[in-house]
Amino acid sequence: MPRSFLVKTHPSHRVPNYRQLETQREASGACSACGELVGSPCPPSTPGDPVQPWNSTSAITCTSLPLLSHQEEALGAPGPDPQEINGVGPRAGRAPSAPLRDSLNHLNLPSLLVLPTRWPPILGQDGDGAPEERLRAEGTSQAPGGFKCIHCHKPYHTLAGLARHQQLRCHLPAGRAFTCRYCDKEYASLGALKMHIRTHTLPCICKVCGKAFSRPWLLQGHIRTHTGEKPYTCTHCSRAFADRSNLRAHLQTHAGTKKYQCKLCSKAFSRMSLLARHEEATCCPGP
């Protein structure tokens, strides 16, 4: 499975050269825990000393967020057991499911961008101060009759409501961001980061060839390459395409308009990529 993102170290507006990256990927190691090629190996699962990500304070990254194994994430982790929320029941003491961890871990993300030092975080225990002080340190404050986000001061009746707000709605103060460990990309909200993480975890897998994709509709389009289905037909030449974007590009050939013009030689191209290639290769070649 191509995991070329693993060697992507700097954000760029351009997609990396996957073929080139593939050769670099082959030189990297595989996760000792699951065997999958990953940017940084899964925490070692040494018997007797289980080092778990949620037991240590670490910067919030996309490798610390999806705490499940890559396989479990790809297959779709089950929802949280209601009993695990209080740290009791059959799952007590075990790693929480990803959605629950994301929600609860985020309580202290905006202020510190760290995960709690132990799981489950039980308010008012462990000598970490009064619950209210703790909440404040975690990016929340207890308002009369409820909880309040210390960033936008929006009141919530329940801690869960506040958690959901901070997870997906409340953006971080200027200068704060959720950073993806895989590629150093930064996002203003955890929701955006979680969506980005899908481009790394690639949870949508083709049953025919095993190729993985970040989104279901990408997989849907890929499946058409197996079935040969081409639902998008050109009204000019009746040529069919499997992808709407490619039909759109094809329509440009009928339009006859070349709206992308080289600033140096004034040569026009129908597609921006053609202009870019022209500028890089011939007109104004780089060093």
Next chain:
DNA sequence: CTGGGGAGGGGGCCC
């Protein structure tokens, strides 16, 4: 070198 098709990524909007 250019034109064009195939395939895929990512952000944003809508339901």
Next chain:
DNA sequence: AGGGCCCCCTCCCCA
């Protein structure tokens, strides 16, 4: 709130 969809974009490959 989350998934589906759309749009725009890019890269790769081949003629």
